[in-house]
Amino acid sequence: xxxxxxxxxxxxxxxxxxxxxxxxxxxxxTVAVPDNSKWQQELVNPKDPYAIYAVGHFKAQGALPPxxxxxxxxxxxxxxxxxxxxECTYLLSGTAPAARWWxxxxxxxxxxADAVSTNAADVIITGDERLNITLSHRTAAGNWLAMPDAxxxxxxxxxxxPYDQNIKGSASLPVLTKVNCE
Amino acid sequence: xxxxxxxxxxxxxxxxxxxxxTILYAPGLTFERKLNVIVAAHKPNSxxxxxxxxxxxxxPTSTAEDIVGLCLVDxxxxxxxxxxxxxxxxxxxxxYGSSGQQIYDINDVEAGADSFSxxxxxxxxxxxxxxxxxxxxxxxxxxxSGWHAEVPGERALAVLWFPVRDQTQxxxxxxxxxxxxxxxx
Numbered sequence: 001x002x003x004x005x006x007x008x009x010x011x012x013x014x015x016x017x018x019x020x021x022x023x024x025x026x027x028x029x030t031v032a033v034p035d036n037s038k039w040q041q042e043l044v045n046p047k048d049p050y051a052i053y054a055v056g057h058f059k060a061q062g063a064l065p066p067x068x069x070x071x072x073x074x075x076x077x078x079x080x081x082x083x084x085x086x087e088c089t090y091l092l093s094g095t096a097p098a099a100r101w102w103x104x105x106x107x108x109x110x111x112x113a114d115a116v117s118t119n120a121a122d123v124i125i126t127g128d129e130r131l132n133i134t135l136s137h138r139t140a141a142g143n144w145l146a147m148p149d150a151x152x153x154x155x156x157x158x159x160x161x162p163y164d165q166n167i168k169g170s171a172s173l174p175v176l177t178k179v180n181c182e
Numbered sequence: 183x184x185x186x187x188x189x190x191x192x193x194x195x196x197x198x199x200x201x202x203x204t205i206l207y208a209p210g211l212t213f214e215r216k217l218n219v220i221v222a223a224h225k226p227n228s229x230x231x232x233x234x235x236x237x238x239x240x241x242p243t244s245t246a247e248d249i250v251g252l253c254l255v256d257x258x259x260x261x262x263x264x265x266x267x268x269x270x271x272x273x274x275x276x277x278y279g280s281s282g283q284q285i286y287d288i289n290d291v292e293a294g295a296d297s298f299s300x301x302x303x304x305x306x307x308x309x310x311x312x313x314x315x316x317x318x319x320x321x322x323x324x325x326x327s328g329w330h331a332e333v334p335g336e337r338a339l340a341v342l343w344f345p346v347r348d349q350t351q352x353x354x355x356x357x358x359x360x361x362x363x364x365x366x367x
Contacts, residue, residue, distance in 0.1 A: 005186070005189065006185075006188075006189035006192070009189040009190060009192070009193040010189065010192060010193050010196055012193060013192075013193030013194060013195075013196040013197035013200070014193075014196050014197060014199075014200045015200075016197045016200075017196065017197035017198060017199065017200030017201035017202075017203075017204070018200045018201070018204050020197075020201055021200065021201040021202075021203070021204025021205050021208075022204060024201075024205060025204070025205065025208075025209065042242065044283065044284075046283065046284075051283070052205065052206070052281075053205060055209075055281065055282040055283055056205050056206070056208075056209035056210075056282075057209075058209075058242070058282065059209035059210055059212060059213035059282050060208065060209035060212050060213075061212075061239075061242075062212055062213055062215070062216030062217075062239065062240065063213075063239060063240055063241070063242050064240060064241055064242070064278055064282065064284075064339070064341065065278075065282060065283070065284060066242060066243045067243065067274055067276050067284060067287055067341075067343075068284055068287060069274065069287065069289065070243045070274070072242055072243050100272050101272055101345050103243075103245045103247075103248075103345075105238070105245055111239075112238055112239045112242060113235065113236065113238055113239030115238050115245065115246070117238075117245035117246065117247065119245065119247060119345060120345075121345070121347040121348070156242070158242075158243040158244075158245075160243065160272070160274070160345070161272075161289070
């Protein structure tokens with residue numbers, strides 16, 4: 001009887017350690033963008049004493065952390081807080097990213113290797129420096145990115161050498177609004 | 183009561199051990215498995231270009247339209263010199279340590295040239311640092327070597343990334359970058 005009590009405690013302790021480890025890996029490496037909780041910045045802050053968690057976040061996905069002079073933002077919800085879905089059409093709009101190079105990608109959640117993307121050279125920016133990209137599985141006029149055939153979709157914005165290294169917040173990042181769903 | 187306390191403390195330590203193992207080892211195993219697939223056809227200390235379908239998942243800020251070159255650096259037999267050839271455009275060259283942390287980077291503005299060399303050596307241990315302080319010649323060697331980075335551990339990953347503005351030029355750009363060497367001396 002005493003042995004089974006001990007074994008139960010031991011298994012519970014190991015399970016708790018394993019589960020909290022997995023949760024920490026999922027949460028680490030991402031921080032909410034100030035004033036815009038819809039975008040998350042994925043990064044490793046080398047000064048962070050818990051940077052090992054953030055590095056583990058990327059390594060657990062079989063990926064390297066973003067380089068220091070690049071910024072990676074991601075989101076899986078629209079402006080209304082609803083999950084991004086492959087059968088819906090969305091409009092990514094805002095001021096043109098202020099960086100030496102940038103790229104927008106869409107991919108099934110958890111499968112960035114299957115991402116389709118567009119970048120600073122492909123996208124036409126309007127005269128007032130506005131960015132408008134339609135994300136849809138149907139071809140759209142203007143800047144268009146094909147939505148993957150997936151229930152849950154992730155959108156990423158990579159800024160390489162942003163002109164303002166402290167560029168963060170809703171004023172700098174585009175919004176993603178749902179147009180319609182089929 | 184003492185028996186229950188014993189199991190409670192044992193479970194607590196087992197939980198901490200499981201947590202640390204999940205954080206420290208499990209991600210490394212996943213990463214190593216993926217890296218081994220990527221570098222399977224290439225020897226350590228050789229430079230190669232990644233295929234577009236693998237690079238976006240491996241370097242999350244890159245896309246399939248970019249060009250990404252890799253060299254798995256092995257410092258077990260001494261220093262490694264990377265002679266990089268890059269097009270006159272925006273590029274970034276990074277070194278990642280075996281822990282996965284970026285330990286060095288340089289870009290086109292900082293290098294100011296379309297070819298450059300980076301010498302990688304294994305970081306000295308504390309005892310070696312104390313010894314080398316007593317040997318002024320050693321410090322001189324490092325000062326004269328140009329771009330230089332010290333890598334903690336014997337393995338590192340050199341990553342060269344640059345975007346392709348015009349995909350019709352991709353083959354030309356790839357041929358230029360393929361001239362990059364990653365040599366153990």
